[in-house]
Amino acid sequence: MRTAVVTDSAAALPAAYVSGLPPDGILTVTPMPVMVGAEIYGEGEDDILETIAVALAAGTPVKTSRPSPGQFEQAYRAAELRGFDGIVSVHISGELSGTADAARLAAGRVGIPVDVVDTRTVGMAQGLAVQAAVEAASAGAGRSEVAAAAAAQAENTHVFFYVPSLEQLRRGGRIGAAASLLGTMLAIKPILAVDGGRIVPLENVRSAARAVARLEEIVVAAAAPQPDDSVVLAVHHFGNQEEAAGLAARLEAALPGCLPAQISSLPAVLAAHAGLGVLAVIVGRSAQVHGGGGPS
Template sequence: MTIKLFTDSSADLPKELIQRYDIEVVPLLVIDGDQQYEDNVTLDPADLFRGMREGKVYKTSQISYQTLYDRLKPYAEQGQSCLYLAFSSELSGTYQTGVMVKNDILEQYPDFELEVLDTKCASLGEGMVVLKIAELAQQGKSMAELLAAASFFARHMEHIFTVDDLKYLLRGGRVSPIAAFIGGILQIKPILDVEDGKLIPIEKVRGRKKVFQRMIEIIRERGVALDKQTIGISHGDDLEGAEQLAAMIREAFGTPEIVISMIGASVGAHSGPGTMAIYFLNQEWNAVS
């Protein structure tokens, strides 16, 4: 019996891949005034981005303890081993909720094999880790093998992204009001990274074309075996931009497969429309496995 994979909706995985690998996705919550929605269940990301362009301000909340408990309990009753790969603990309380659920459910089902891993990743960066582990799970790898691989992929998954408007990062306290104001006037776009689960600004570039060019340069500087690995791109309701970036990656590196997905509502509420992100490995798994 293969190990059942769980993740949360912040992984921003395309639906066809979720279905292909039979991944259980638990939704984070998105709040619009007095309305509460489940990410990608009762709120479509495209509707969220449309609302943001119209001036709506959304808030988010971690996954519900009860929802996760109820989703895991049937597997505990069946004796089906489960691995939950969680959103970065530096950006959400979702991982901590997972640990609480694990501790409580094991009190009732002490023989249940359940592990919870903090990926320290976000959006499709988390999703790319999940996909790699899903492939290994289908090969019948043990829990110990999956945990070791997940730790490696999470540690070496690069997140390079830019946002179209700094005001969304301003709301989250990621940039200063002065930086957001000047950025808006001068069309300065930040390039950011995720390091140890935290968002880190690394550069500022003027103009979208130059941002894309610099992102390609960063991939070249940091990536390995780019002509062999799968690269991920997630976007804030800008498929045309994502496909343009994918074409640049294929031309530069001969990358065989690129996964493109729209950023989900729980992440998009903080990054905003027009966000563009690239995810790739900076070390080869086979070199250490």
């Protein structure tokens, strides 16, 4: 049985990983729409993060939306035409987006069987679940096994990120105006996490340097209960790729034997709410994931 994997662009998969897959179409990445002012873009367009950065600096509203059920239906039918017998569709947390719901609607419209996995996470935590699914599918696993591999990887992966400014979180309704003003006055730099599918506050730190250092400590502590050779890392950036590369190098040094960190841009669904200068770290067990990708 041949199983295909479909995901959305919130998985933030490194370009090197996607381009390195076999040409049989085992993986399809469906772009999430990004609305900048009155314009609609597809996440994954080369300049989308630059467009978002300019918009945020100018105070232009930036929003993200789920792909339409029709987009997923098209992806599922295309996989069937390529000779696949089943599909596992792996998606961003249902608490952050209606993407998994759109995938379920599409699944009911096609003849090929589709299992939809709500990872209850985002970014490369979702991406690692996608990679686990692709690896299982490539090894000949059946649809239920591929879905289980994705779900297990997501369950054992954590997301932590540092936000240099509270302003964009305020604009997006993640915090109130009073909290934003107080945070700015006190120079608070929040560290956030994804828990139960939602973005939640973890700690408040009083300087950027200390916030990044504390982020490193949190990640190392999260990895500590696991053998070094089972640790997998990914780092996201938004306008600060060199800083992300430095953070990745320090984490690799602190966790000898871990797999090379995969580095990629922050997905637009987070960039739109968090703003420029964000650093996000994903840490988990390697499970079925092998190999790394370069910066993208």
